[in-house]
Amino acid sequence: MSTPIEPQQFKNVLLNLLDEAFDTCHGDFLDPDNGLFYTLETVTAEEASIPVGGRCASLAAQVTHVTFYIETFEQRTIRHDDHPVDWGEVWRTVEKVTPAEWDALKAKLRQAYQRVDKFFRENETWNQNAMEDSLSVVVHSVYHLGEIRQALCTLKL
Numbered sequence: 001m002s003t004p005i006e007p008q009q010f011k012n013v014l015l016n017l018l019d020e021a022f023d024t025c026h027g028d029f030l031d032p033d034n035g036l037f038y039t040l041e042t043v044t045a046e047e048a049s050i051p052v053g054g055r056c057a058s059l060a061a062q063v064t065h066v067t068f069y070i071e072t073f074e075q076r077t078i079r080h081d082d083h084p085v086d087w088g089e090v091w092r093t094v095e096k097v098t099p100a101e102w103d104a105l106k107a108k109l110r111q112a113y114q115r116v117d118k119f120f121r122e123n124e125t126w127n128q129n130a131m132e133d134s135l136s137v138v139v140h141s142v143y144h145l146g147e148i149r150q151a152l153c154t155l156k157l
Contacts, residue, residue, distance in 0.1 A: 007124070007126040010126055010131060011120060011121070011123070011126065014120055014134055014135065014138065015117070015120055015121065016028065017029075017138045018113075018116070018117060018120065018137070018138050018141075019117075020035060021035060021036060021138055021141050021142045021145060022035055022036045022037055022113050022141065023035050023036075023037055023038075023113075029142070034145075034149070035145070036066070036109075036141065036144075036145045036148070037106075037109075037110065039145065039148060039149060039152070040059075040063065040106050040109075040148075041106075042152075043059055043102075043148075043152070043155075044099075044102075045060075045097050045098055045099040045101070045102035045103075047059065047152075047155050047156070048060040048063070048097055048102050048105075049095060049096035049097050050155055051095065052151040052154055052155065053154075056151075057090075057091050057094070057095075058094065058095045058096070058097075059148055059151060059152075059155075060094050060095065060096070060097045060101075060102065060105060061090055061091055061094040061095065062144050062147055062148050062151075063105050063106065063109055063148075064090045064094045064105055065090045065091070065094075065144065066109060066140070066141055066144045067105070067108050067109045067112045068085075068090055069137070069140050069141070070109075070112040070113065070115075070116050070137060070141075071112055072085050073116065073133060073134075073136070073137050074112075074115065074116065074119070076133075077129075077130070077133045077134075078119055116137055120134060
């Protein structure tokens, strides 16, 4: 029989996973220097602008999409604003970026990450919906980290 966990224990695990996905390797699921921010620093604007494959998105679109997902989480979960969102817009509109635009996309992602990290740290209500929604941010971000790292295998031949 398992022992229920306290909300603070859940929060600690969540923050650790979020940190590893974006910033600092803890050895839970990534090797050192494989987090999203480290990975993106190895990518030039030119590389971020190349669609990977004939029908696939550019890395700039991947980064924009991760940011959009976090912002949608904030909209729905934090502000309780359930207005419809266009999940396909990023994929239809983001492709090529200049070095300044690439830096701005990475900065916007970092800002979104910092806001959600702060929310997770300060949130005191961890019901099932809050747990599912917060874990979805981690899982979704890690999925796209994998997409980006796989694409780099093709782009950096």
